[in-house]
Amino acid sequence: AAKSAGGNRYQFFSQGLNQQAQERVALEAALREALKKDRLVLHYQPQLELAQGRVVGMEALARWYDDTLGMVSPARFIPIAEQTGLIHELGAWVLHEACAQCKRWHQEGYPVSVSVNVSIKQVMQEGFSEMVVGTLLEVGLEPQYLDLELTESMLMEKAAESVALLRMFKSLGVQISIDDFGTGYSSLSYLKNFSVDRIKIDQSFVRDVTVRDDAVGIIKAIVAIGHSMGLKVIAEGVETRDEQEKLLACKCDQVQGYLHARPMPAAEADSFLERAFASDAGPAGQK
Numbered sequence: 001a002a003k004s005a006g007g008n009r010y011q012f013f014s015q016g017l018n019q020q021a022q023e024r025v026a027l028e029a030a031l032r033e034a035l036k037k038d039r040l041v042l043h044y045q046p047q048l049e050l051a052q053g054r055v056v057g058m059e060a061l062a063r064w065y066d067d068t069l070g071m072v073s074p075a076r077f078i079p080i081a082e083q084t085g086l087i088h089e090l091g092a093w094v095l096h097e098a099c100a101q102c103k104r105w106h107q108e109g110y111p112v113s114v115s116v117n118v119s120i121k122q123v124m125q126e127g128f129s130e131m132v133v134g135t136l137l138e139v140g141l142e143p144q145y146l147d148l149e150l151t152e153s154m155l156m157e158k159a160a161e162s163v164a165l166l167r168m169f170k171s172l173g174v175q176i177s178i179d180d181f182g183t184g185y186s187s188l189s190y191l192k193n194f195s196v197d198r199i200k201i202d203q204s205f206v207r208d209v210t211v212r213d214d215a216v217g218i219i220k221a222i223v224a225i226g227h228s229m230g231l232k233v234i235a236e237g238v239e240t241r242d243e244q245e246k247l248l249a250c251k252c253d254q255v256q257g258y259l260h261a262r263p264m265p266a267a268e269a270d271s272f273l274e275r276a277f278a279s280d281a282g283p284a285g286q287k
């Protein structure tokens with residue numbers, strides 16, 4: 001009888017919760033555990049100056065390998081971390097790990113910056129800027145080597161608050177990039193009030209650049225707007241030489257993508273930097 005009562009209750013819940021919600025609950029528990037047990041790692045993807053081929057930065061991208069779930073994509077676990085508040089713990093860990101790695105690169109003679117993706121929920125939490133400053137001091141990294149990437153859509157969702165927030169970040173001396181630019185419907189009036197340093201053109205535009213004529217026009221326009229505001233422009237998701245040549249023609253400043261390297265574990269990123277700084281790097285296209 002007890003079994004049937006329990007069974008009924010279970011049935012009630014399993015019908016009430018749709019499968020997606022159940023999955024999310026399971027994923028949340030596993031993510032909490034992974035954070036506690038230090039199971040997340042960062043991979044790094046180089047960012048190159050287009051004209052000189054110089055490596056100027058490395059973007060840190062979170063990776064989670066779970067024994068039963070396998071490799072879980074950040075596209076799946078970051079939204080869950082955001083919804084459950086785990087993003088604060090996760091974000092603090094990512095920031096510390098990335099800054100410490102960047103400091104080690106400097107000690108090895110590679111003066112690159114590190115880009116860290118942050119979510120708006122995370123940066124709007126009380127104490128975020130103190131956490132950033134504390135991490136930089138603890139690790140001994142100068143603030144200008146830290147670049148915070150915020151997506152355009154996150155910024156626009158909280159546009160008014162973002163203006164003040166970005167000014168405050170600027171006062172810390174860190175760099176700011178607008179990620180996935182072109183997908184978030186920025187209004188130009190906000191854009192000019194956002195104190196940022198760089199625009200990252202979303203890979204969907206890059207993908208179109210060799211296929212559709214109007215895509216070249218769009219990229220040229222984004223680059224022109226960025227430059228007129230004194231910003232650097234980087235294109236993400238660059239996979240082919242053809243795309244890169246088009247981007248160079250559009251006066252884009254920097255590139256990032258599989259053409260140069262996939263996101264790699266720290267040890268591989270070390271070797272990449274070693275090679276990059278050993279060879280007197282020619283134009284990015286000749287690599």
Ligand code: C2E
Nearest residue numbers: 061062074075078094117118119237238239257258259263
């Ligand atoms: P994102 O910051 O826009 O990162 C770019 C994504 O494109 C990464 O996916 C990267 O692996 C992928 N990518 C890079 N080059 C190429 C290319 O040439 N071709 C293609 N097809 N893809 C390329 P990933 O690593 O799966 O990350 C997805 C998103 O998850 C990121 O987009 C970022 O928004 C978020 N994310 C990753 N790590 C973190 C983190 O530590 N904190 C937060 N808040 N978000 C993160």
Ligand code: MG
Nearest residue numbers: 059117149179
């Ligand atoms: Mg990013």
Ligand code: MG
Nearest residue numbers: 179180200236
């Ligand atoms: Mg992006």
Ligand code: MG
Nearest residue numbers: 151179180202
């Ligand atoms: Mg993205």
